[in-house]
Amino acid sequence: MGAWTEAAEVLGADLHLELTGPGSRRAVLIRALREAVRSGRLEPGARLPPYRSLAADLGLARNTVADAYAELVAEGWLTSRQGSGTRVAARAVATEPGTAGTASTGGTAETAGAAGAAGTAGAAGTSGRVVVASVPYDLVQGKPDPAAFPRTAWLAAARRALTAAPHEAFGIGDPRGRVELRRALAEYLARVRGVRTSADRIVVCSGTAHALRLLARTVTGPWAVEEYGLPFHRGLLAEAGVRTVPVAVDENGADVGALPFLPGAVDAVLLTPAHQFPTGGPLLPDRRAAVLDWARETGGLVVEDDYDGEFRYDRRPVGALQGLAPERTVLLGSVSKSLSPMLRIGWMVLPGTLVDAVVAAKGEREPYSSATDQLTLADFVASGGYDRHVRRMRRHHRGRRDRLVAVLAERVPEVRVTGLAAGLHAVVELPRGTQRAAVEAAARHGVAVEGLAGYRHPDAADDVRRADGLVVGYATPPERLYGAALDALCAALGEVLSG
Structure with missing residues (x-):
C-alpha cells in the first residue's frame, strides 16, 4: 500500500511495516506498530519517523498516522514529548528472536x-x-x-566515533565485528527491512563475497542458485568445493517450487528475493512462503542476498525474508551500493545455530574491515546520517x-x-x-x-x-x-x- 514520494524521502527515517489483515487502515497500522514493539524490532527509546513522513511512505492520510500514534501513546506503547518526537516507551519489553514471544508466520550482488x-x-x-x-x-x-x-557527514561521524571509542577498540577486537556496529545494524535492519535479530547474531565481514566464502566453509552444499546471477559468486562457491544447481527464473523471481525436484538434495538456496539479480523481478508472496516452507521441512538454509533492498522506487520496499524465518535464513548485506565498495564492510544476519561455526571459519583476527570504519559506520547509522x-x-x-x-x-x-x-x-x-x-x-x-x-x-x-x-x-x-x-x-x- 502506498508509494515512495519525494516528500517522504526528505523527512525522517525509514520504517518497514507490514500493513496486512482485517480492519481499517488506522487499526491495521496500530496493530503493525504494536507488533514491531512487541517483537523487539522497535526497541525501548527508539525514535519513530514523524507522522507526516510515515504517512507519505505508507500512502496513508496524515490524520490516520497521527491518530495511531496518539492511541499508542495513550495505551503506553509510545511516548511523545515536544522537541524529542515520538519514541517507543521505556517499559516496552522485547522478546529475543526465535522465542515464544516472537511472531511466527508460515547483490550485495557485488561485482568481481x-x-x-x-x-x-x-x-x-x-x-x-x-x-x-x-x-x-x-x-x-x-x-x-x-x-x-557523503564525505562531510562521514568525516563528522568518524570524529564522533573516534572520540567516543573505548581504548580496547584499538586492540585486536572481536572477530564478529565491533559491537557498536552490530547493535546499530540490528536496530536499522529491524526498522527498515523487517529483520528480526540481535547484535550477537550479526557477524561483520568485508562484503558479500567474504560472507559467501565463510558460509561455503560452514554449509558445504550443494547449493541451489538462481539461473541468472553473478558468475563471481558462483566461482567463489566452486572454489570452496560447493556444487551449484541452477533454479529457473521468470518475471516472478526464482521458481522455488522446483527445489524438491532438483537432481540431488541441496543444503541451501542463494536468492535475491527483493530484486532478482540481474533480471529485476521480486520474489512473489506465494514463492516467498514456498521457499521458507521448503527450508523448514528439509532443514535447508535460505541465503538472502539483500544487495539493493533500500533502493526501491515505485512502492514500499519488500521486507526481508529473514523476518519470517530467522532460524532458517541468512541475510547478507553491505554498503558497497549505498555508500562505497571502498569501505569493505558487509554483514551476515545468522541463525543462532550458525554463529559459532561462521566465527570459527572467519578466524580469531579480522584482517578485512577496519575497526575505525566500523565505528564510523555505527555512528553514521545511529545518528540518522545513513x-x-x-x-x-x-x-x-x-x-x-x-x-x-x-x-x-x-x-x-x-x-x-x-x-x-x-x-x-x-x-x-x-x-x-x-x-x-x-x-x-x-x-x-x-x-x-x-x-x-x-x-x-x-x-x-x-x-x-x-x-x-x-x-x-x-x-x-x-x-x-x-x-x-x-x-x-x-x-x-x-x-x-x-x-
Whole structure:
C-alpha cells in the first residue's frame, strides 16, 4: 500500500511495516506498530519517523498516522514529548528472536572488480560481456557514483566515533565485528527491512563475497542458485568445493517450487528475493512462503542476498525474508551500493545455530574491515546520517532511471526496459541473436555495458522465451557525462536494430 514520494524521502527515517489483515487502515497500522514493539524490532527509546513522513511512505492520510500514534501513546506503547518526537516507551519489553514471544508466520550482488570495470581491452565472447580500454561512458551495473560519497557527514561521524571509542577498540577486537556496529545494524535492519535479530547474531565481514566464502566453509552444499546471477559468486562457491544447481527464473523471481525436484538434495538456496539479480523481478508472496516452507521441512538454509533492498522506487520496499524465518535464513548485506565498495564492510544476519561455526571459519583476527570504519559506520547509522544519505540517493537514482527509460522510449522505441522497480540497473531487452552485436556496438561508441547472457549459469536449460538483453547500470557516470552516455547507448542500439 502506498508509494515512495519525494516528500517522504526528505523527512525522517525509514520504517518497514507490514500493513496486512482485517480492519481499517488506522487499526491495521496500530496493530503493525504494536507488533514491531512487541517483537523487539522497535526497541525501548527508539525514535519513530514523524507522522507526516510515515504517512507519505505508507500512502496513508496524515490524520490516520497521527491518530495511531496518539492511541499508542495513550495505551503506553509510545511516548511523545515536544522537541524529542515520538519514541517507543521505556517499559516496552522485547522478546529475543526465535522465542515464544516472537511472531511466527508460515547483490550485495557485488561485482568481481575487473570483470565489470572498463579498463582492460578485450572482445565480446559468447557470453556477450565485453571490457574495453579507456571507455568514456561506464554503464556497467553495480557501481555507485564515487562522487556521491557523503564525505562531510562521514568525516563528522568518524570524529564522533573516534572520540567516543573505548581504548580496547584499538586492540585486536572481536572477530564478529565491533559491537557498536552490530547493535546499530540490528536496530536499522529491524526498522527498515523487517529483520528480526540481535547484535550477537550479526557477524561483520568485508562484503558479500567474504560472507559467501565463510558460509561455503560452514554449509558445504550443494547449493541451489538462481539461473541468472553473478558468475563471481558462483566461482567463489566452486572454489570452496560447493556444487551449484541452477533454479529457473521468470518475471516472478526464482521458481522455488522446483527445489524438491532438483537432481540431488541441496543444503541451501542463494536468492535475491527483493530484486532478482540481474533480471529485476521480486520474489512473489506465494514463492516467498514456498521457499521458507521448503527450508523448514528439509532443514535447508535460505541465503538472502539483500544487495539493493533500500533502493526501491515505485512502492514500499519488500521486507526481508529473514523476518519470517530467522532460524532458517541468512541475510547478507553491505554498503558497497549505498555508500562505497571502498569501505569493505558487509554483514551476515545468522541463525543462532550458525554463529559459532561462521566465527570459527572467519578466524580469531579480522584482517578485512577496519575497526575505525566500523565505528564510523555505527555512528553514521545511529545518528540518522545513513538514513538521510539513502533517501537522497534513492531520489537521485530514481531520476537517473526515469531519464534512461524516457530517452530509450523516445529514441529506440523497439526495445523494452525491465527490472525498473529497484536497484542501480535496468535490463534492456533485445531481439534474440543481437546481444553480442549490441555489446560490441556499444564498445565502439565508447560505452562499457554487459550482456544478460554473461550472468547465466552454465548448466541452466535454454529458455527460448527469454529475449537477449543488456544489463545497463545508471548510477556510475558523473552527471556531466550521463546525457552523453545515454546518447552513445542509443546510437549503438539504433545501429544494431536497423541492421
